Structures are given as C-alpha cells and as structure tokens.
Amino acid sequence: MRISLGALLAIGLAGLQLVAVLAVVFTSYITSERALLDHAQKILSDVGMNATEHSKGFLRPARGAAELAARLSENRILASDDPEILERFLFQQLKVTPQFSGLYFGSEDGSFVFVMRDTGKAPFRTKIITVEGETRRSEQIWRNANFERIKSEVDPTDMFDPRTRPWYIRARKALDTIWTDPYIFFTSQQPGITLAAPVRTGDGGISGVVGVDIEISSISEFLSNLRIGNTGKALIINRNGDVIAHPNRDLLKTQDDDGTLRFPNIREFEDEIAREAFSWLGDGFNEQVSKESFSKFIFDDEVYISTLTPIISDNLPWIIGVYAPEIDFIGGLKRSRAISIWIAVLVAIATGFAGLALADYIHRPVRAFAVRSALIAQGEIDPSEPMPSTYKELAHANETLMQQIVARKKTEREYGQTFDLSSRAMAQITPSSGEFLKVNAKFCEITGYDTNDITHMRYADLIHPDDRNKFNSDFFATSDGFATRHETRFIRKDGESITIAVNAILIRDYNGNPLHAVVTLDDITESKAQENQIARLNRDLIHLSRGHTLGQMAAGLAHELNQPLAAIAQNTDTALLIVDSLQNRPPELREILTEVEQQSLRAGDIIRALRGFIMKDATGATLFDIAELIEQAQRLVQPEATEAGVTIHALSCDPPPVSANRIQVAQVIVNLLRNAVEAMGESNLAPRKITVTAKKIGRQLEISVEDTGPGISPEVELFTEFETTKANGMGLGLSICRSMIEANGGKLWHDATYTGGARFCFTLPILPDSTDNNIRNRESRSI
Template sequence: MKNSLGALLAIGLAGLQLVAVLAVVFTSYVTSERAMLSHAQKILGDVGTNATEHSKGFLRPARGAAELAARLSEHRILASDDPKILERFLFQQLKVTPQFSSLYYGSEDGSFVFVMRDPGQIPFRTKIITVNGETRRSEQIWRNANFEEIKSEVDPTDRFDPRTRPWYTRARDTLDTIWTDPYIFFTSQQPGITLAAPVRENDDGDIRGVVGVDIEISSISEFLSNLSIGNTGKALIINRNGDVIAHPNRDLLKTKDTDGTLRFQNIREFEDEIAREAFSWLGDGFDPPTHKEAFSKFTFNNEVYISTLTPVISDNLPWTIAVYAPEIDFIGGLKRSRAISIWIAVLVAIATGVAGLALANYIYRPVRAFAVRSALVAQGEIDPSEPMPSTYRELAHANETLMQQIVARKKAEREYGQTFDLSSRAMAQTAPETGKLLKVNTKFCEITGYNANDVKDMRYVDLIHPDDRTLFNSDFFAAGDSFATRHEVRFIRKNGESIDVAVNAILIRDHNGNPLHAVVTLDDITESKAQENQIARLNRDLIHMSRGHTLGQMAAGLAHELNQPLAAIAQNTDTALLIVGSLQDSPPELREILTEVEEQSLRAGDIIRALRGFIMKDAASAISFDVVALSRQAKRLVQPEATEAGVTITPPEGSPPMVSANRIQVAQVIVNLLRNAVEAIGDSDLVRREITVTVQQIASHLEISVEDTGPGISDEIELFTEFETTKTNGMGLGLSICRTMIEANGGKLWHDATYTSGARFCFTLPVHQDSPEDEAGSEKRS
C-alpha cells in the first residue's frame, strides 16, 4: 500500500505540475502567436499603405503638371499655338520632375509638341509637328540641360498624328483627366504610365488639344525593394488586368510577346513562384478588396505564408498592393521559445515527481503507523487502552478539524435559513417539476394570508387568480436550462381578496446540473397598481375638463354670433312699432305682437350675455409652480397613448425659474399639445417617432416648445381658428382654447413655421417674481 500510495502521489503531483506548466506554456504560446500574427498583419497593412501613399505621391506631380498646362492654355496664359513657347514650358516641367519621361501637347489641327529625355549623349530631345493648311512640317531638336540647341533635323517622312492616339481620343471623349494602363515604353523599354488632360476651347465642351505626360514607374519597384518585411517578405503592385507593374526585382516585370514587343508579366505567369501562388487568382476576374484590407494564409513548399491585399488605390489608378511574408519570420522566435519551455516543463515535472515521492512517504508515515497499530490491536498483541501514539493525536486533530468544518457548514445553513425566514421580501422554494411549495417565509405568509402549515400541500398555481392560471402549468419552473423569469400576476389571498404581485424566480441546480428547487420572490404591487389607476382617473378628469372648456368656448362663440341677429331683430321691431304708431287704422293686435317680439329679443340678449359672462368667469387664481415637473406629469398622462402609437416622449431637463400661472390650465395646454403630436405621428408610417419638450428662459418669460417628427401642418389649415381641424372627429376648438388659456395667463401661443422636421408649437409664461408666496399654492421643484 505504501508503494502504491506513494507512487500515486508522486505521479499525480508530477503529472499535475507537467499539465499546469504545459497549459501555461501553450496558452502563452497561443496568445503570443495571435498577438504576433496580429502585429504581422498590421505590419503588412502598413507596408501596403506606405506603398499606396508612395505611388500616389510619385504620380501626383504628373497630374498637377498636365492640368496646369491645360489650365494655362485654356486661359490663354500659355500660348499653346506657339510651339516654341510651349516647348520651353514643357522642357521646364520635364527638367524639374525626374520621374517624368516625356511631356507633350497635341492640338485639334494635328500639331504636336513633344519633349522627352533622350538616353543618348544629348539629354533632351524635342519633336515639333506644325500643320498649316495642307503644309505639314516635322522637326526634331536635341537640347542640353540649359535649353541650348545642339542639333536639329527635319523628317519629311514622319506622318505621326496625335489625334489618332488612345491617350488623345480618351481625354477628348471624356473631357477629363485620364490615366492609361501601365505599359512598357518603346524607346526606353522601361515600365511607365501615361496621363492626359484636355485643353478646353470654351464652356460648350469643345477642346483645343490634349496635354500628355509619360511617367516611368521603375522607381516604385526600387522603393519596394528597400522595404523591410520580416526577413524575406516582399511587396508588389498588381494592375486591374492582373499585370505585375512593380516588384523588388525589376527584371521579372518584362517579357516578350511572339511579335517581339515587350509587355508586363501577368501574375499567373510571374516568375516569383511564391507571389504567383499567393495572388495568381487575381489574374482572372481581378476582384481585390474595395473597402478594407484582405488578410489570408497559404502554404508553399510546406512553409506557411501570410499575405495581405490593400483596396484599389482609385478609379484612375486601379492598382492593388500585394504583400506576403513567411509566418516564421514573425513567430520563429516564439516557436523556439515554446520548445525550450516544454523541455523546462519536463525537467520541472521530473524534479517535482522525485520531491512528490519523498513527500508521499512523509505524509504516509502517520497513516502507516495507524494501520500497523490497528493490525496489532486486531491481533491482540497490544492493549487498546495503552496511551495513543502521536499518530492518533494527529488523526484526532484532523477529525476535530473536520468536525469544525461540519459545524461551520451547518451554521451557514442556519444563517441562510434565518435570512430566508426574516427577509423583508416574500420568498418561497418550489419543486421545479410539480410547482409544490416546499418552504415559505413569514413575509410570504403575510402577503398571501396563509400560514406555513396551509401551504404544505399547495402548489404555486393554486395561489394564482383563476383567470390567470391558463398562463402557468405545474412544471412552469422546470422550463429551460437557465430558467429565470419576472412577471406580474394576480394572487388570491386566503380571505378571497385579489392582490397584484411582481414575481421573480430562478432555478437552483446542484453541481451535476440537476434542478434542486426554484426560489420565488414576491412583491405586493397592489398599491402601485392603484396609483396607476389614479393617474388614469386623473387623465379622464383632465379630458372631461378639456371637454368642458371646449363646450364653454363653443357656447361663448355662439353667444357672440347670436348677439348680432338678436340686436337686429330688436332694432327692426322698434322701427316697425314706430311705423305702426304713425298709421291711423293700425290693428292693435299687430302692435301687441311687435311689442312682444321686441321684449323677447331683448330678453334673449340678456340671457346670452349672462351665459357669456358666466363662461368668461372660468378662471382660477395663478400660483407659482415648476413647469418642468408639470411637463413630466403631463407625459405620464399621455404615455399610454404614446406607447400604443410607438412614440417616444422626451421631457425637458434642467431647473428653470418658477412660473406664475393657472397650473391646471397650463397642464391642459401641455397635454393637448402632446396628444395632438401623438395622434399626428400615430396616423403616419414614419420611422422616426419622437416628441421633444424643451424649456428655455427668454427675458422675463419661459418659452416651452413641443416639437414632433410627424408629417407637419398643411399650409391650407388656419391654426387657432375655431371649428378648423385636421382630425376626422375633431371639433377644431383645442388650439383655440389653448391659446385663450395661455393669453389669459399672460403668455402667448404660436406655431413655429420655421421648423421643417415635423411640427413645433411654442408658448410663453411669465416668470414668477420674488414676492411672499402662498405656501399652500406653490409647487415644490421635483
């Protein structure tokens, strides 16, 4: 037993040590490898970005030179019809820009001025073709760096016509600066590209000629050869047709066709085998990334490489920068470090195993003494009453420690039980499969009215109101692997009373994942539900008040309109009485009828004036209050309608001064404006459905704005006019009443026609001046 236990401890300790070390090593390696590859990807991306910016910077002077010459010619600053002046200008541009191979200008009459670098002993050569009617003259001039003529000759056989060249026709057709695809120059046999810019005659689109620039791009390959990409990585530039136009080894770029002409090598036939393996797919269908870099891996000759492709530089320069490098260049040191770490881990595990064997013998010694004494006692060779050796005291101490742990665990369980029982929230434990109540606390009994004995045979669904039980079944708490729920439901108390409760429940599992029980927490929300109902009643009362104001406004309008015809009746009746009185044989019954008509019209006028006076007395005293707090309360009244319409209401922020006004009337105005906005957005199919209320102080008034993202107000609607409405069932009195109430409180209400993202209504209220306030009438800030 000793050997087996000691070996087990030694092997286990050494094995755990080895596993731990290897886990750390491999975890560190994987993490470091990812970091290094991410860093490598960033390096390749930076190389592509640098190559892109270098290419742009290399070619940017050509565009500037061509467009400068074109603009100078257009504005008659540079005489393009004078070959000598144009030659000098092109010579100066060519001389100061070393990457230019040649500059030239061709006109619509076939004239041509061409300045180029000459590979011979004389550094510059010019060709000037002039056309004068049927007369054509072609002259070549060799010049030194000081523009001094060295020699010249006339070539009568030269039939070159710039108007037939692709660079000329494309610039003339597009009326814009164009770039050709890269090609091998015939004279210098070096890779290059041509840029051409049209010289316009007028704004109608006619052109006078085209300015062209030939640029050798060999230095881009030289730039790529100087880049440091790992140890052996390389970068190359691929044109949209798959031609490799720049590479660290410039000798690989050119190849001869069967007719002897030079051209670029395509990526599919490129002699750099690694680049061909990495990017040969670009040769067919050329589909490089257009928005972000594309990073990938590939294997060549059993070696892993990483590569990246940059997006195309531009529409005019459809080049993509391709970069590749061996993965080992970036993580080679990391792999060597991993191998060393593994050997260190093995050595540490061997040393740990030896130490573990010694430790196992030491640990096993007291157990072995205990086993020997037990065997001797069993054989009767020693008396059990003899003093216990130190081995027993060690085991007794271990046993005592174990008992202490058991006591501590039971104490924790007891404390948990007390926390459960004494919690201020109602709690219960239920069986997940049946929903049976296993345990409840005092607060649970207080809320439901049942005692602990009553709930022993009850299930959770037995407490739910019969109308709500269809939503729950017996195994409701067993659903899902990570069950957790929050819902509101009605409970029936023991006395039959219905209460509203908010339920939170979670499912507790053991270490094997088997469900033990569900812990249910209850909160009595009956009172909060009642408060919500009170707010709803307040909303209905406010609606009723609004209807009363509407009827009052209608009655006032009717009274105003009826006074005029009644006054006319009274006047006409009085005139009729005068006429009847002047007649000698007038019937007395007619005088009595007219007299009664006049009395009744005057009586009707008195009644209407009394009614109007009664209506106009509907004004309460002004108090000081916080309009921000009132706006938030108004939002709560309109919130149900806004939620149903999918509208978001944002109340005002900040702490503006108090205002002095009739609080109820101002609340009615805010609610009416909010409801109008909700209805306007709700009847539309707009995606953005928002209402924003803002408050700002302007001098001695506060300006309150209600703006929405609805369809706005039609220009055909006359706002604030009685009986004018956009609603199907509206009476057209809401805004009129609102304006009347705001004006009665010392402010004004208007529609902001400058707001075009919906509708915005604004009104002002006077700021409350510092004076002794009626504490009962003032509202505290929220």
C-alpha cells in the first residue's frame, strides 16, 4: 500500500499535535483522579458514621422506656400486678414513641400484658393474660387513640406463657437489660429487635420482665434517603452475617421451607453488588472491628469502592457497609477528559487540513497525471490527446503506461463479453472470504437474486444449511490443485432447495498469489430427482420380489406339511383305539396320545389358515372363546418361557366370544408372546413377567400383551417389512400379524404410552347377540 504525499504531510502534522495534547490531558487526569478517589473514601466514611449514630439514636428511647417501666414497677409506683393500670401506662408509652411496635410485661406467675399497634379493627390491640391459681384467662382488647375500648374477646385456646420466651429467659438470667438479635416479627412481618429489662424484687429475685418491640424499618428508610454518589447504597449487617437494613426493604425478608420469615444472609442477598462486596461476612464476625476498612472491587465490568465501619457496640453488634461506583465520583473528570481529547482531535483535524492544502499545491501535477491515466483506463479520453504539464520524470512513464492500458482494455472487453453472454451461470469470487465480485445473468436466473443482492453476499450464504460445514470462508483459496469440482445444494431467494454442480478455477497473479476464483454453475436438480426416483423404484422391486418369493415358499411349505400332519393324526387315532382295547392300559399313555392328536390337528389348522391367508382366503371366521385360545397359546410358548425364566399371567374378565379366524388369531398371540419372551431373555432385567389381558370396549374386545422387558427403541419402525431388532430376524412377524388382525376386522398397534417395557394391543369384533352369552367364567391363570 502506497501513501500519497498529501496524506503523509497531513497525518504527520496532525499526529504531532494530537500526541502533545493527549500527553497534557492524561497527566492532569491521573492526578485529579487520585484526589477525587480520596474524597470519595471520606464521603463513604461519613455515610457509615451517620448511619451508626442514627441507629444508636433510633434505639436509645427503647432502653429508656423499658428501664423506666422496670424501675417504676420495682418502686411500686407502677402496679405491675394491676393489668388495667399497667395497660394504660404501656399504652401511653407506645403512643408517644412511633418507632415502638409493642410494649409488654410478663410476670413470674405467667401473667402477661401486651400493648401493640394493629392495622385491623382498631389502631391499638391489647392482650391481657391473668393467672389466679389454676384459673387462666386470656383476653384481647382493641382500642382507639383515646384509649376507648372498641371491641374485646376472650380466647380460651391461648396458652401463651411469657416465661418460656427467649427474651424473658435471657433477661431473668442476666438480671440486666438485654437486646435480642434482629428478627422478623410474627404479627406485623416487619424487621425488628426486642429489648427486655427485668423488674427486680427486694430479695434479689425478679417479679417479671418488661419488653419493647422496635420495628427497624425506619433505619432502612433512613438509608434509602442517603445520597451516596449517584447510585451508591448503604446497608447494615448483623454479627451472624444477616442483612437487617437496606434501602430496598423488600429484599430484607426471605422464607424458609417451613414458611417462617427471616433475614437473608449476605451470601444469599439479592443485591448482587452488595453480595460481591461483603459476602465474606456470611459466616458472621465475633471480634470487634477496630477500624474502618476500604476496598475496591469490580462487578459487571464496573469498578466499585466500599467501606466497612467498626461494630456499633456490644449490645448492637452491627456493621455499616457502604458501596458506590467509582464512576459516580470521577465521572465528571472522565467527561472532562473526553472533551479535552475531542478538542485535541479537532485541533489535529484542523492541522491536517492545513497540511492537505500544502500537499495539494505540491503534488497537483502528479494528481493531474493520475486523473488522465484513470480516464484513459476507463476509455473516456483518447491516449493520443496531449498530456497536461507535469514533472519530467513522469513523461516517459506515461508513454509506457498508455500502451499497457490500451492492451489491458482490449483484453477486459473480450473477457467481459464472454462472461456476461455465457449460457452457463458464472461468478467471480474473492478466495479469502468467498464474497461475490461479479455474476452474470444466468447466475441470477438460477439463484433468484438480482445483481445488487449477490454483490453483498458470500458463496456460503447460498449453500443449504446442512451442507455449510463442508465449506469454509476461504474454501477456494485453500482447495488443493488449480481447479475444483463438487456438488452441493443451494437455497434460492424464494426458499426452494436446488442441487448445483460447481466447477471453479483459481486465478493467480504472476507471484502466485490468489486473485479471484472463476466459478461456473449447472442446475442438476431435475437429474438428481430422476436418479433418486429410479433408486426408489429399484428398492421397491426388490422388496416386492422378496415378498412374492416368501409367499410362494410359505404356500409350498403349507401344502407339504399338511400330508405328514394328517398322517400323524390318523396314526394317533389308531393308537388310541389300540390303547382303548387293552385291559391294563396306562392312563398316562392315553393322555399323551390325546395331546399328540390335538396338537397335530391344531398344527393342520394353522397350516391351512396360513395357506388361506397367503391365498387371500377370508372365509374362515368362526365364533370362539378368546380366553381358551389364550390358554392354549400359553401352553405352546410355555417351554420357551420356562427356559428364559419368564412368567406368563393371563388376567381374564370373563370376555364374550369373538368372531374371527381362530387359527390366525392364535398365530398373532403366539407371535406376540414369543417376541416378549425373546426380548426379556436377551436382557438382564428382573422381574421377567408377561401379562395378557382381555377387556370389552364398545362392540370390540381388546387383547393386550405387555412385558417387563427393555421396551422398543424409538428408532425402530415397527410393522415395516424387513425391519427387525433381532440379529437373525427377517422383520416380517409384526407386519404379517397386523395384516391378519386387519383381515379379521380389528387393529394391531404398539402402545407407546406404556413405560414398564413393551405393550402390544389388538382388537377383534364381538357379535351383537353374544354380549350377554359368555362361554364360561375364569379366574386369573398363572404359568
């Protein structure tokens, strides 16, 4: 890259001015920033001290009120054993002290007088508990501001005993005024603190304890009125790490799992900035902080400063934390610095313009020569026209340059006509970024974009999202070889997906550096669609041929097996006649022969049903008992189930007879049972159990076979020919079963909602006149 003489002069002059001004600005900024930060620390310290004194002053009346009531009771000036006098005294104290939430007195005999503020029936509410021997009475009284009774009620269920409360126990043990840790009041659900003072007797004991409940919400209100920079805040942290005061009072309450309210610990506090600054206090602090501590931290890319005050007192083990963004104190300084920088920039710009004017005068002849060369390159003027006056050194270079420009223009014209008028889509692409430099009309026709759209796009923007991982932005620059060919999918402007054959060559300069890639495109969407259609037809023909072959093989096997099965049945019948003629015939032998004859006849029925199904025979429907058929199917599958450790349960609800091809239905049940046995036999699951149920739904009977096996993978397409999960399976069983059930007027499906294993269900029609004529009742069977 070559810089012009005018630009060089302007940049040099403006740069010197800018550096000088910036040096002065930054030096002043650093010194001013330090002074402002020191002042900010003093402001935070003053805020902490103000919050400390306010807290002390806020709580000081509570100690005076409690100790006054205790001393009055000790000196018999205030009759603590007279509830009415005591109530009036506590009422007057509560009325004149707005920060008090309630005042109360609990005696050693369990009596209790509690005057509190209320937001319900009246502004004040009193609870009086009197104990006389075994008699206990609890009464609540609502009064207005003039101590007039509004309403009262007796609560016989109130078993409150002040002697069991922590404030009473601690005050009696210490024999001195005590403060409780802050907590959330149960009645008002506001943050507060309790002060309790014992009422001593002459013999060194106590007659009771006076307590004061103080809502500390106004401390948070005081903190919210503090102005600490623009966005700074102050908070109070108790010795156990709980936040008890904050400008946002909604953050001071959190709820436990049992529903009780408490103060949040600083580690869980919702003020993220405060949590970042003081979370290390989450474990609490037992030792008194001797002096203030200042710190600086970063939150959300912004610098903050913070301070911690010492613990207020032994009775009030609280720490005041204050934080504020550093920008609140040095923001004006930074704005001043920015203004100074802009002034420096403006001065530099003005100086630059002056330099440009000087440079323009110096290299005006050079510019005139450059303009003439550009016009000649664009074909706007003839190279033979006289050259403007310029430096002698440029005159000879001009003649050589004009010759080269003329030759280049001729070559560009010929190439441009070939590019624009080509019948194939063509484009020039930047190798490093894949951006389009130039496209012809055919390219716009294929992609649907016009020239203005394409010139703001990259090659990768046209590629289908699923194919973009194959192409980097510098694909053409890093491709091996001089040329590349590939196929990909484009997304047209209208959203249509098309398949494109791409041929690209990389054009390099005389140093071997990539200049641009020339790309030609051919739309092969239709040819690809034809190829896919031919492939699908080929697969369909293969499947059709395979199914036809299997049908012929099954028909042949059915024909061949019928003869030996008939011979077995006849021979078994003859053997039964011989056994019946014997005098000492074993009963087991006759039972075995009878079973052989029944099974051979059943096998023949199955073969004939299969042959009828293959030959499209739909005339085999009979009325039969489905429960009996399920029982026979169990016996057939039982040896395999026993070997696999599988238990089969048939749960009957006395189903009505159904009308269907009995043999085909038996084949379906046996196939479903065997599938379940094989699935559980290949797994390590326990227990291994198959449950067969039958229930009437409308005019159909639904039979379900469910197991406790591993279930069916969502990726398996059930009931699809040649789709199987078995290593040696053909994938025809479920497909044939579905065809059999549908041929008998029912449906077969997989229940995907069952998650305990796998469940297959099918339905069969029930004859209208057979609903109330069940064949027989059955109980649950277990094999």
